[in-house]
Amino acid sequence: MKKLIMLTAFVLPVLISACGGNPKSTETTQTETPAATTTETPEATTSNTVVITANDQMKYDLTEIKVKAGEEVTLTLKNAGTMAKEAMGHNFVLLAQGTDVAAFATEAMANKPSDYIPTGSKAILVHTKLLGPGESDTITFTVPAGEYEFICSFPGHYGMMRGKVIAE
Ligand SMILES: [Cu+2]
Structure with missing residues:
Protein backbone atom coordinates (compact mmCIF):
# COMPACT_ATOMS: atom_id res chain seq x y z
CA MET A 1 0.00 0.00 0.00
CA THR A 38 2.82 2.76 14.10
CA THR A 39 1.36 1.17 17.21
CA GLU A 40 3.15 2.41 20.34
CA THR A 41 3.36 0.20 23.43
CA PRO A 42 2.00 2.01 26.52
CA GLU A 43 4.66 2.92 29.11
CA ALA A 44 2.95 1.36 32.13
CA THR A 45 2.44 -2.34 31.72
CA THR A 46 -0.93 -3.87 32.35
CA SER A 47 -0.69 -7.33 33.82
CA ASN A 48 -3.05 -9.54 35.75
CA THR A 49 -0.17 -11.29 37.49
CA VAL A 50 1.12 -8.90 40.12
CA VAL A 51 3.90 -9.22 42.67
CA ILE A 52 4.12 -6.45 45.23
CA THR A 53 6.70 -6.21 47.98
CA ALA A 54 6.50 -4.57 51.40
CA ASN A 55 9.51 -3.76 53.56
CA ASP A 56 10.73 -2.57 56.98
CA GLN A 57 10.73 1.02 55.70
CA MET A 58 6.94 0.79 55.68
CA LYS A 59 6.78 0.92 51.90
CA TYR A 60 5.30 -1.04 49.04
CA ASP A 61 7.46 -1.22 45.93
CA LEU A 62 4.37 -0.43 43.80
CA THR A 63 1.93 2.41 44.29
CA GLU A 64 0.12 1.96 41.00
CA ILE A 65 -1.02 -1.40 39.69
CA LYS A 66 -2.63 -1.60 36.26
CA VAL A 67 -4.81 -4.59 35.51
CA LYS A 68 -7.35 -5.67 32.94
CA ALA A 69 -10.89 -5.02 34.06
CA GLY A 70 -13.21 -8.00 34.34
CA GLU A 71 -10.39 -10.53 34.27
CA GLU A 72 -9.01 -12.44 37.21
CA VAL A 73 -5.96 -10.88 38.84
CA THR A 74 -3.45 -12.97 40.78
CA LEU A 75 -1.64 -10.82 43.29
CA THR A 76 1.20 -11.89 45.55
CA LEU A 77 2.33 -9.79 48.47
CA LYS A 78 5.82 -10.44 49.78
CA ASN A 79 7.17 -9.10 53.04
CA ALA A 80 10.84 -8.50 52.29
CA GLY A 81 11.54 -7.14 55.76
CA THR A 82 13.21 -8.74 58.75
CA MET A 83 11.35 -7.06 61.61
CA ALA A 84 8.89 -9.04 63.70
CA LYS A 85 5.32 -9.30 62.52
CA GLU A 86 4.05 -7.70 65.75
CA ALA A 87 6.12 -4.59 65.06
CA MET A 88 6.18 -4.42 61.26
CA GLY A 89 3.54 -6.73 59.83
CA HIS A 90 2.12 -5.98 56.39
CA ASN A 91 -0.95 -6.87 54.42
CA PHE A 92 -2.67 -5.72 51.25
CA VAL A 93 -6.27 -4.60 51.57
CA LEU A 94 -8.14 -3.60 48.42
CA LEU A 95 -10.92 -1.16 49.20
CA ALA A 96 -14.26 -0.57 47.54
CA GLN A 97 -14.62 2.68 45.62
CA GLY A 98 -15.68 5.59 47.78
CA THR A 99 -14.21 4.18 50.99
CA ASP A 100 -13.09 6.74 53.56
CA VAL A 101 -9.55 5.40 53.91
CA ALA A 102 -8.76 7.16 57.19
CA ALA A 103 -11.98 5.96 58.77
CA PHE A 104 -11.39 2.43 57.54
CA ALA A 105 -7.82 2.41 58.87
CA THR A 106 -9.05 3.54 62.27
CA GLU A 107 -11.65 0.77 62.29
CA ALA A 108 -9.01 -1.77 61.22
CA MET A 109 -6.67 -0.71 64.03
CA ALA A 110 -9.25 -1.83 66.57
CA ASN A 111 -9.28 -5.34 65.12
CA LYS A 112 -5.99 -6.76 66.40
CA PRO A 113 -7.41 -10.28 67.05
CA SER A 114 -8.28 -10.59 63.34
CA ASP A 115 -4.92 -9.15 62.21
CA TYR A 116 -6.39 -5.69 61.67
CA ILE A 117 -9.08 -6.88 59.29
CA PRO A 118 -12.55 -5.69 60.32
CA THR A 119 -14.28 -8.93 59.44
CA GLY A 120 -17.37 -8.47 57.31
CA SER A 121 -16.55 -4.88 56.38
CA LYS A 122 -18.18 -3.95 53.08
CA ALA A 123 -15.23 -1.67 52.38
CA ILE A 124 -12.97 -4.67 51.80
CA LEU A 125 -12.97 -6.14 48.30
CA VAL A 126 -10.17 -8.58 49.03
CA HIS A 127 -7.17 -8.82 51.35
CA THR A 128 -4.07 -10.87 52.03
CA LYS A 129 -3.03 -12.29 55.37
CA LEU A 130 -0.92 -10.17 57.68
CA LEU A 131 2.65 -11.15 56.84
CA GLY A 132 5.70 -11.47 59.02
CA PRO A 133 9.27 -11.23 57.70
CA GLY A 134 9.96 -13.38 54.63
CA GLU A 135 6.34 -14.44 54.30
CA SER A 136 4.11 -14.12 51.25
CA ASP A 137 0.48 -14.58 50.39
CA THR A 138 -1.34 -14.84 47.07
CA ILE A 139 -4.90 -13.71 46.43
CA THR A 140 -7.10 -13.53 43.35
CA PHE A 141 -9.76 -10.99 42.50
CA THR A 142 -11.69 -9.57 39.56
CA VAL A 143 -12.76 -5.94 39.38
CA PRO A 144 -14.78 -3.87 36.92
CA ALA A 145 -13.08 -0.90 35.23
CA GLY A 146 -12.18 1.85 37.65
CA GLU A 147 -9.71 2.91 40.32
CA TYR A 148 -9.47 1.21 43.69
CA GLU A 149 -7.33 2.20 46.65
CA PHE A 150 -5.26 -0.34 48.52
CA ILE A 151 -3.62 0.01 51.91
CA CYS A 152 -1.75 -1.88 54.57
CA SER A 153 -4.10 -1.96 57.55
CA PHE A 154 -1.39 -2.54 60.18
CA PRO A 155 -1.70 0.32 62.70
CA GLY A 156 -0.03 3.48 61.47
CA HIS A 157 0.97 2.10 58.07
CA TYR A 158 -1.70 3.33 55.68
CA GLY A 159 -0.27 6.85 55.54
CA MET A 160 2.78 5.51 53.72
CA MET A 161 1.54 2.16 52.53
CA ARG A 162 -1.18 2.92 50.05
CA GLY A 163 -1.68 2.94 46.30
CA LYS A 164 -4.13 2.41 43.50
CA VAL A 165 -5.27 -0.49 41.42
CA ILE A 166 -6.32 0.83 38.05
CA ALA A 167 -8.51 -1.56 36.09
CA GLU A 168 -9.06 -0.73 32.43
CU1 LIG B 1 2.41 -2.44 56.63
Whole structure:
Protein backbone atom coordinates (compact mmCIF):
# COMPACT_ATOMS: atom_id res chain seq x y z
CA MET A 1 0.00 0.00 0.00
CA LYS A 2 2.78 2.38 0.97
CA LYS A 3 4.73 1.40 -2.13
CA LEU A 4 1.76 2.12 -4.33
CA ILE A 5 1.39 5.62 -2.92
CA MET A 6 5.10 6.32 -3.32
CA LEU A 7 4.99 5.08 -6.88
CA THR A 8 2.06 7.35 -7.69
CA ALA A 9 3.85 10.26 -6.08
CA PHE A 10 6.90 9.73 -8.21
CA VAL A 11 5.27 8.76 -11.43
CA LEU A 12 2.67 11.50 -11.52
CA PRO A 13 5.01 14.53 -11.68
CA VAL A 14 7.12 12.73 -14.25
CA LEU A 15 4.08 12.15 -16.39
CA ILE A 16 2.91 15.72 -15.90
CA SER A 17 6.27 17.25 -16.75
CA ALA A 18 6.59 14.86 -19.65
CA CYS A 19 3.36 16.25 -20.96
CA GLY A 20 4.72 19.75 -20.52
CA GLY A 21 2.63 20.41 -17.43
CA ASN A 22 3.41 23.08 -14.85
CA PRO A 23 6.48 21.95 -12.81
CA LYS A 24 4.92 23.59 -9.73
CA SER A 25 2.50 20.70 -9.59
CA THR A 26 5.24 18.62 -7.94
CA GLU A 27 4.58 20.52 -4.70
CA THR A 28 1.19 18.95 -4.40
CA THR A 29 2.45 15.41 -4.89
CA GLN A 30 3.98 14.99 -1.41
CA THR A 31 1.28 12.61 -0.37
CA GLU A 32 1.22 12.12 3.42
CA THR A 33 1.15 8.49 4.37
CA PRO A 34 -1.12 7.89 7.36
CA ALA A 35 0.73 7.00 10.58
CA ALA A 36 -1.75 4.23 11.29
CA THR A 37 0.95 1.59 11.00
CA THR A 38 2.82 2.76 14.10
CA THR A 39 1.36 1.17 17.21
CA GLU A 40 3.15 2.41 20.34
CA THR A 41 3.36 0.20 23.43
CA PRO A 42 2.00 2.01 26.52
CA GLU A 43 4.66 2.92 29.11
CA ALA A 44 2.95 1.36 32.13
CA THR A 45 2.44 -2.34 31.72
CA THR A 46 -0.93 -3.87 32.35
CA SER A 47 -0.69 -7.33 33.82
CA ASN A 48 -3.05 -9.54 35.75
CA THR A 49 -0.17 -11.29 37.49
CA VAL A 50 1.12 -8.90 40.12
CA VAL A 51 3.90 -9.22 42.67
CA ILE A 52 4.12 -6.45 45.23
CA THR A 53 6.70 -6.21 47.98
CA ALA A 54 6.50 -4.57 51.40
CA ASN A 55 9.51 -3.76 53.56
CA ASP A 56 10.73 -2.57 56.98
CA GLN A 57 10.73 1.02 55.70
CA MET A 58 6.94 0.79 55.68
CA LYS A 59 6.78 0.92 51.90
CA TYR A 60 5.30 -1.04 49.04
CA ASP A 61 7.46 -1.22 45.93
CA LEU A 62 4.37 -0.43 43.80
CA THR A 63 1.93 2.41 44.29
CA GLU A 64 0.12 1.96 41.00
CA ILE A 65 -1.02 -1.40 39.69
CA LYS A 66 -2.63 -1.60 36.26
CA VAL A 67 -4.81 -4.59 35.51
CA LYS A 68 -7.35 -5.67 32.94
CA ALA A 69 -10.89 -5.02 34.06
CA GLY A 70 -13.21 -8.00 34.34
CA GLU A 71 -10.39 -10.53 34.27
CA GLU A 72 -9.01 -12.44 37.21
CA VAL A 73 -5.96 -10.88 38.84
CA THR A 74 -3.45 -12.97 40.78
CA LEU A 75 -1.64 -10.82 43.29
CA THR A 76 1.20 -11.89 45.55
CA LEU A 77 2.33 -9.79 48.47
CA LYS A 78 5.82 -10.44 49.78
CA ASN A 79 7.17 -9.10 53.04
CA ALA A 80 10.84 -8.50 52.29
CA GLY A 81 11.54 -7.14 55.76
CA THR A 82 13.21 -8.74 58.75
CA MET A 83 11.35 -7.06 61.61
CA ALA A 84 8.89 -9.04 63.70
CA LYS A 85 5.32 -9.30 62.52
CA GLU A 86 4.05 -7.70 65.75
CA ALA A 87 6.12 -4.59 65.06
CA MET A 88 6.18 -4.42 61.26
CA GLY A 89 3.54 -6.73 59.83
CA HIS A 90 2.12 -5.98 56.39
CA ASN A 91 -0.95 -6.87 54.42
CA PHE A 92 -2.67 -5.72 51.25
CA VAL A 93 -6.27 -4.60 51.57
CA LEU A 94 -8.14 -3.60 48.42
CA LEU A 95 -10.92 -1.16 49.20
CA ALA A 96 -14.26 -0.57 47.54
CA GLN A 97 -14.62 2.68 45.62
CA GLY A 98 -15.68 5.59 47.78
CA THR A 99 -14.21 4.18 50.99
CA ASP A 100 -13.09 6.74 53.56
CA VAL A 101 -9.55 5.40 53.91
CA ALA A 102 -8.76 7.16 57.19
CA ALA A 103 -11.98 5.96 58.77
CA PHE A 104 -11.39 2.43 57.54
CA ALA A 105 -7.82 2.41 58.87
CA THR A 106 -9.05 3.54 62.27
CA GLU A 107 -11.65 0.77 62.29
CA ALA A 108 -9.01 -1.77 61.22
CA MET A 109 -6.67 -0.71 64.03
CA ALA A 110 -9.25 -1.83 66.57
CA ASN A 111 -9.28 -5.34 65.12
CA LYS A 112 -5.99 -6.76 66.40
CA PRO A 113 -7.41 -10.28 67.05
CA SER A 114 -8.28 -10.59 63.34
CA ASP A 115 -4.92 -9.15 62.21
CA TYR A 116 -6.39 -5.69 61.67
CA ILE A 117 -9.08 -6.88 59.29
CA PRO A 118 -12.55 -5.69 60.32
CA THR A 119 -14.28 -8.93 59.44
CA GLY A 120 -17.37 -8.47 57.31
CA SER A 121 -16.55 -4.88 56.38
CA LYS A 122 -18.18 -3.95 53.08
CA ALA A 123 -15.23 -1.67 52.38
CA ILE A 124 -12.97 -4.67 51.80
CA LEU A 125 -12.97 -6.14 48.30
CA VAL A 126 -10.17 -8.58 49.03
CA HIS A 127 -7.17 -8.82 51.35
CA THR A 128 -4.07 -10.87 52.03
CA LYS A 129 -3.03 -12.29 55.37
CA LEU A 130 -0.92 -10.17 57.68
CA LEU A 131 2.65 -11.15 56.84
CA GLY A 132 5.70 -11.47 59.02
CA PRO A 133 9.27 -11.23 57.70
CA GLY A 134 9.96 -13.38 54.63
CA GLU A 135 6.34 -14.44 54.30
CA SER A 136 4.11 -14.12 51.25
CA ASP A 137 0.48 -14.58 50.39
CA THR A 138 -1.34 -14.84 47.07
CA ILE A 139 -4.90 -13.71 46.43
CA THR A 140 -7.10 -13.53 43.35
CA PHE A 141 -9.76 -10.99 42.50
CA THR A 142 -11.69 -9.57 39.56
CA VAL A 143 -12.76 -5.94 39.38
CA PRO A 144 -14.78 -3.87 36.92
CA ALA A 145 -13.08 -0.90 35.23
CA GLY A 146 -12.18 1.85 37.65
CA GLU A 147 -9.71 2.91 40.32
CA TYR A 148 -9.47 1.21 43.69
CA GLU A 149 -7.33 2.20 46.65
CA PHE A 150 -5.26 -0.34 48.52
CA ILE A 151 -3.62 0.01 51.91
CA CYS A 152 -1.75 -1.88 54.57
CA SER A 153 -4.10 -1.96 57.55
CA PHE A 154 -1.39 -2.54 60.18
CA PRO A 155 -1.70 0.32 62.70
CA GLY A 156 -0.03 3.48 61.47
CA HIS A 157 0.97 2.10 58.07
CA TYR A 158 -1.70 3.33 55.68
CA GLY A 159 -0.27 6.85 55.54
CA MET A 160 2.78 5.51 53.72
CA MET A 161 1.54 2.16 52.53
CA ARG A 162 -1.18 2.92 50.05
CA GLY A 163 -1.68 2.94 46.30
CA LYS A 164 -4.13 2.41 43.50
CA VAL A 165 -5.27 -0.49 41.42
CA ILE A 166 -6.32 0.83 38.05
CA ALA A 167 -8.51 -1.56 36.09
CA GLU A 168 -9.06 -0.73 32.43
CU1 LIG B 1 2.41 -2.44 56.63
